[in-house]
Amino acid sequence: MTVLNIGPALSETVEFFSQFRCKLYFIDLFDDLLELTSAADHTASPQQLLSESLQFPRDTRFDLCLFWDLFNFLDREAIAALQDILRPHLHSDSLAHGFAVHNRRTEQCGKVYGIQEMDQLSTRPRPAALPGYSPYNQGQLEKILDCFCVTRSVLLPDSRLELLLRTTLQN
Numbered sequence: 459m460t461v462l463n464i465g466p467a468l469s470e471t472v473e474f475f476s477q478f479r480c481k482l483y484f485i486d487l488f489d490d491l492l493e494l495t496s497a498a499d500h501t502a503s504p505q506q507l508l509s510e511s512l513q514f515p516r517d518t519r520f521d522l523c524l525f526w527d528l529f530n531f532l533d534r535e536a537i538a539a540l541q542d543i544l545r546p547h548l549h550s551d552s553l554a555h556g557f558a559v560h561n562r563r564t565e566q567c568g569k570v571y572g573i574q575e576m577d578q579l580s581t582r583p584r585p586a587a588l589p590g591y592s593p594y595n596q597g598q599l600e601k602i603l604d605c606f607c608v609t610r611s612v613l614l615p616d617s618r619l620e621l622l623l624r625t626t627l628q629n
Contacts, residue, residue: 462523462544464488468572470580475573483518485511487528492589494536504536505543512543519549525556526571527618530593534602541605545627554606554623559593564617566591596621 459480463471467484475482487494493507523544529537557567566587572580594602596611596619606623613619 459521460519462520462547464523464525464528465572466570468570468580468582470574471572474575483514483520487511488531488588491531494532494590503539504532505539508536508539508543512540514547518547520544520547520552521549523548523552523554523623524571524573525554527557527567527569529556529558529599529602530566531588531590533590533592537602538604541603545605548605548625548627550625550628552625552627554625556599556621556623558596558599558611558619558621560595560613560617560619562593562595564593567616567618595619 459478460483461475461480462483462485464485464487466486466488467482472482487508490507490511493502494504532540568584568587569581570584572582574580596608599621600608603623605625605627607626608621609624610622611619
């Protein structure tokens with residue numbers, strides 16, 4: 459199993475996946491949000507900025523992508539760039555996880571996510587609010603994502619949606 463975790467390498471997530479034979483890639487794009495959200499002010503496009511962070515061996519194919527709440531901080535151009543970069547590294551059975559909001563007025567959650575157990579996520583408070591928060595509801599996100607489709611969504615008590623995704627690519 460090959461897993462892409464878009465976020466910090468939390469000890470509980472590393473411990474959880476150590477139970478399995480897998481390869482883990484931890485890339486904390488949340489550290490790059492200021493650059494990504496102000497890419498229009500810089501000479502580098504979101505595609506160029508993401509390409510620098512998301513470099514994988516050519517034969518890498520992700521079985522699972524953990525996006526957490528990343529999509530709530532990227533504009534459509536950055537989400538499209540992210541998908542373009544990931545597309546060659548997905549296969550027809552690739553799965554993903556992420557969060558959206560039920561209502562676009564939902565406030566920023568301010569959490570860092572990890573995996574505690576098979577059925578339990580861990581959360582930690584972020585040290586500060588992140589830039590670029592402009593959340594998408596499920597319908598909006600489904601229109602933006604062309605590499606993934608939502609296979610299941612669960613409404614959480616704080617008006618966020620937990621999304622399970624499957625790739626739309628055919629190999």
